[in-house]
Amino acid sequence: MTVIGRSWSRLTPAGKVLLPLLAVLLALPVLLVVGWATGFLPWLIGLLAQVLGANADIVRFLLAATVLLLFTVPTAFVIIFMEMKLIAFINLRLGPNRQGPWGVLSSTLHGLKVLAKEDFTPTGVDVPVFTLAPVVVYLGAIMTIMVIPFAPGLFGLDMDIGLLYFFAIAGMGVIGLMMAGWSSFNKYSLLGGLRAAAAIISYEIPLTLAVVGVIMLAGTMSLNQIVLQQAGSALDWYAFQQPLAFVIFFIAATAEAGRTPFDLTEADSEIVAGFATEYSGMRFGFFFFAEYVNVFILSALTATLFLGGWNAPFDLAIVLNALSVTVDPTIDPGSLGMGLLWLVLLGPPLVVLLLALPFWMLKSDWSFIKSLVVGFVLFNVVVMALIGIWAYMSFPVVAGLFWFLVKTFSLVALFVIMRGTLPRVRIDQLMGFAWKWLIPAALVNIFVTAAAILVIRSGTD
Amino acid sequence: MALPQTVPFIGWAWDDLIFLVLAGLMLGGGLMVVLGRDIIRSGLFMVLSFAALAGIYVLLGAPLVAAAQVLIYIGAISVLILFAIMLTQSKAGPSNLVFHHQSWAGALAAVGLAVIIIVVVIYTDWPGAATGVVASATTLIANLLFTDYVLAFEVVSVLLLAAVIGGVFLAKREDSPDPGARAVDEPTLGRLPAPRDES
Known part of the structure; x- marks a missing residue:
């Protein structure tokens, strides 16, 4: 073996990723200069622009898909951090508090850690199936984001059969779990995969039936x-017209996402994390990444x-009218004239000083620099809040996104609180609850809704 | 999303290319189902074949049918088949499929089916190009299902209900009301003997 081969084999997995990247980075300027000098590069760029221009829709599709993929990363990180902190609060612990202020960076660093770990394939596994399983699970989770409307005009695709598409794609994730469970060549994994299949098939029925009432309305x-x-x-929300469906849907969604109290699929105290037992590194990470994305998506769908x-x-305009406050969010910077220049120049330092002075005067042990820094941070917070309020008032997209995320993350918090408080059910209780209680309740809900619609419509006609 | 007329560099129509890819996936997946040695992989290739068929439905302008295909064939039937395979098979067991003993009969049946299909395709009077694809077929299908074809719809529902009840009856027949109360010495088919108290 050559020296290069020996050095390569000693690298950590992260190094094996980083070193080629470094080499590419070093080679790029050389290639650029050579390409430009020979005229190959301008020709390539021209051709590329022509092809991209002719296929604008495909470019838009690829961009949207990339944005969708990237969007899931911070979402999952926020939910993981939220879960760590909230459960720590419930357990009277501190939770992560070392990485960044209040530990906000901990889930990011967790992600990097998982990325750098060795990706190990055990002996005896069915290699292609084992490798593909996390991909299927993750795809089943993220493909559903496409139909969820985030704000007026902000959605991937307004499908005529959006809800049906959602359930169809969400049901595909279970195949990934079964693939993982089977191919791992491990009885715990197989049990986990079978439990996942049984639970998800059972709970998909009440999940879908609960929505029928909403579709009819x-x-x-x-x-x-x-x-x-x-x-x-x-008061116009369907939660008030369909309270039973709301409860059924939320319970079934909990089981569908494999969350406590229905996390039988990965019950770490019984079957050592189930289908994920034999996985390591980022492939293990993908399962839990998919789980948190799933929590977000199901919360978003419930919302x-x-x-x-x-x-x-509530309608903000009506509230403001009742308080006889008039706000005109339109800003015309041009009307200030020279004042705008003075405002930009003097405003920030003055406000920073103004915010810093009280700290400096009241906290005798703080140095002036420290209070200045705190004042600067406070100034940023105030400005961001003002910009946020202005954007909320001016753009319906921002307002819509704000309320959508507030509702979604409230539901995510509910999922997390349930995880922190409820014990895990037994597998027979899990199945019995779905078949004996949720499905009949969902059917009753459909009949009652249909009857109510008939009565009300016949009254108005 | 509207695709441009032709694929860059090749010059084919997009629909043709996508159809070829999907049809290839479907047929290849179908072949792998019957030719594979590992029954779980056969099941997974069947999923691939169903998914490609759903893609062809979308290409034909029937997203509702495609969604139903994915929801029922992939999300329910394939999962149930995989579930059954995983419960009954084990890696230590024989890896040969039962079909491999009947390959000649299977080949004859396949050829016969192909001949029938070819005859049907040739002698059917196909309508020309469709007059126009309906963008939203959901309401139309619902209307047809609950007016003209309501009898067939209900008959299918009753048939499925009968199948479900029959399945439950067959599965439940041998069980005593409380599994824990079963007599220790009673021989049970396919079950491990209950632990004996040896002391």
């Missing part, structure tokens, strides 16, 4: 249209179907 399966049907105040999606719970 809204008269459409397009998620965007369902949100539009709930416009108005909080969309039952809590009005991006509709605000």
